[in-house]
Amino acid sequence: MSIQVRLPDGSMQSVEPGTRPIDIARTISPRLADAAIVARVNGELFDLTRPLDSDAELKILTAKDAEALQVYRHSTAHLLAAAVLELFPETKLGIGPPIDTGFYYDFDRPTPFTPEDLEKIEKRMWEIQARELPYERVMTPKLEGLQKYADAWMKCELIRERAGEVFSEYTLGPQFIDFCRGPHIPSTSKIKAFKLLSIAGAYWKGNEHNKQLQRIYGTAFFTKKELDEYLAKLEEAKKRDHRKLGQELDLFSIQELAGPGLIFFHPKGGIVRKQIEDWMRDQYLKRGYSLVYTPHIVRRELFKVSGHANFYSENMFTPMELDDAEYQPKPMNCPGHILIYAHKQRSYRELPVRLGELGTVYRYERSGVMHGLMRVRGFTQDDAHIFCTPEQIESEIVDCLQFAFDTLETYGFHSYEAELSTWDNGASGKYDGSPEQWKLAEDALAKATERLELKVKVMQDEAAFYGPKIDVKLVDAIGRLWQLSTVQFDFTLPRRFGLEYIAEDGKAHQPLMVHRALYGSIERFFGILLEHYAGAFPVWLAPVQAVVLPITDRLQDYARQVRDRLDAAGIRVSVDDRNEKVNLKIREAQLQKVPYMLVVGDREAQADQVAVRNRKHGDLGAKPLDSFIADVRKLIDTKAVEE
Numbered sequence: 001m002s003i004q005v006r007l008p009d010g011s012m013q014s015v016e017p018g019t020r021p022i023d024i025a026r027t028i029s030p031r032l033a034d035a036a037i038v039a040r041v042n043g044e045l046f047d048l049t050r051p052l053d054s055d056a057e058l059k060i061l062t063a064k065d066a067e068a069l070q071v072y073r074h075s076t077a078h079l080l081a082a083a084v085l086e087l088f089p090e091t092k093l094g095i096g097p098p099i100d101t102g103f104y105y106d107f108d109r110p111t112p113f114t115p116e117d118l119e120k121i122e123k124r125m126w127e128i129q130a131r132e133l134p135y136e137r138v139m140t141p142k143l144e145g146l147q148k149y150a151d152a153w154m155k156c157e158l159i160r161e162r163a164g165e166v167f168s169e170y171t172l173g174p175q176f177i178d179f180c181r182g183p184h185i186p187s188t189s190k191i192k193a194f195k196l197l198s199i200a201g202a203y204w205k206g207n208e209h210n211k212q213l214q215r216i217y218g219t220a221f222f223t224k225k226e227l228d229e230y231l232a233k234l235e236e237a238k239k240r241d242h243r244k245l246g247q248e249l250d251l252f253s254i255q256e257l258a259g260p261g262l263i264f265f266h267p268k269g270g271i272v273r274k275q276i277e278d279w280m281r282d283q284y285l286k287r288g289y290s291l292v293y294t295p296h297i298v299r300r301e302l303f304k305v306s307g308h309a310n311f312y313s314e315n316m317f318t319p320m321e322l323d324d325a326e327y328q329p330k331p332m333n334c335p336g337h338i339l340i341y342a343h344k345q346r347s348y349r350e351l352p353v354r355l356g357e358l359g360t361v362y363r364y365e366r367s368g369v370m371h372g373l374m375r376v377r378g379f380t381q382d383d384a385h386i387f388c389t390p391e392q393i394e395s396e397i398v399d400c401l402q403f404a405f406d407t408l409e410t411y412g413f414h415s416y417e418a419e420l421s422t423w424d425n426g427a428s429g430k431y432d433g434s435p436e437q438w439k440l441a442e443d444a445l446a447k448a449t450e451r452l453e454l455k456v457k458v459m460q461d462e463a464a465f466y467g468p469k470i471d472v473k474l475v476d477a478i479g480r481l482w483q484l485s486t487v488q489f490d491f492t493l494p495r496r497f498g499l500e501y502i503a504e505d506g507k508a509h510q511p512l513m514v515h516r517a518l519y520g521s522i523e524r525f526f527g528i529l530l531e532h533y534a535g536a537f538p539v540w541l542a543p544v545q546a547v548v549l550p551i552t553d554r555l556q557d558y559a560r561q562v563r564d565r566l567d568a569a570g571i572r573v574s575v576d577d578r579n580e581k582v583n584l585k586i587r588e589a590q591l592q593k594v595p596y597m598l599v600v601g602d603r604e605a606q607a608d609q610v611a612v613r614n615r616k617h618g619d620l621g622a623k624p625l626d627s628f629i630a631d632v633r634k635l636i637d638t639k640a641v642e643e
């Protein structure tokens, strides 16, 4: 009896049971067989060398298919584990999955791995790779497996939890075998480019009550060229790391005494943050939003009504007992804005009501996941809520999105992606709101994107349970994608709070409610800007816009005059009057990424000039002071990104 295999081009092959995908690839073309990494059989990833035992839809995947990279990276993780066991046989293996940026493997070993160990391990990986070992799938009965892995405690735990009566393992040569679902690449000879990157602590199963393990991170690509490009990008990202720049430029800190995930903005960071906040508040007022302020701590009762005390409680700081009730720091600004909306009866004539706030919220993040400004426990959102009628919703969404794009443009981000997250048409029952509400909201979002000629990726069944949304992700200077703005419907909160407006028909109706945040969090946005510009903020944002450098003590007076005139023109300026060589002062100002260094000597003093040096373009020659001031003023007033 033969089995029928359907190929992607629709053609059929009739083959013996036991035929392997790689055999079929060979009949298609030797080139395909050569490039093959893994197969997809009936929708699932499948080893090239695993026999087919029934009719199948078959596709041979090569380096061109994204899924193949995952399999390739996971196979490199096995190679890592094999090398570690050869070098450090006392090590116990945890798990070794592929991740977005490569792969990792978790190890339990009494001695910490050192950077020198990483080099040794990498070298051994290449040695094992050169042995051209096949990744062979072996089926093992559960009981036998548990005996075999008796002294590998993590594998035993996994087998007990996950394995069926018979489970699959993958060998790599005679020595190495790993309990694994697979699939894998056929042989180590396919592995062409990888690098071990770092060692980090990780808890077994990500639970801090479990044993701490050592996680080795690595990355792998199909070609050396791709690997080199990735490593160069990583190097560039390291140079731009906002935590490093934040310290070097004295912008912000996280204080051990005050606790993790809580940010202190220093004077220079404070100036930058003020620009970011002022711009947003001004925009609120220009675009018909009302500016509101709501308390950081409120009665827990509010979050019971909003539902956060229930479905969001594990992200909230624990309540504190006061004399009259329990109080709690807010994790969201929405309930506060709702109280302002509901404070009086609303007529359709007042709608839309747009309430905006730079609102500080507190969310509990586990200690392992916090990261500089990017993931914190206290942060300020540029948060607004729009309450409107169904007739108004489409233009409100258009305005929100336009506002989001204007924000990106202002800060010098010219490329972005947008995602529209929709529901599952009610199939699962996990979404709140009626089908009519979902249709109205999704239509409004779709029409708004059409009006703006915006390309969106539709993410079906990715909406929040309370409504559909559009997310905007920006692309930064080194090609990284950052989730930024979000425009989100909410069917749940207006109902929970019984929100109303009196419509033209004289009856009470429930308004539509939209949450929207454009920077997302100001802390995080600050971090993104810092990395995007590698610390060299555009002139209008720069904490110090110009520094005056007198050549000798004799010129102190003129230097101060220059400072005062810049200051009077609203330019942030300082004088470096230390008794140091001008070249050293220039170097330091350059390191501080000050846009303009104004060197003043006798000649400049006599001619009412400054010798201008720009951080990017170097020496620009002498200029009359007035025209320099006018030039910089123009950069500031137009919020120029280039200088």
Ligand SMILES: [Zn+2]
Binding pocket: 074, 078, 170, 178, 179, 180, 181, 182
């Ligand atoms: Zn595996």
Ligand SMILES: [Zn+2]
Binding pocket: 332, 333, 334, 383, 385, 515, 516
């Ligand atoms: Zn909200």
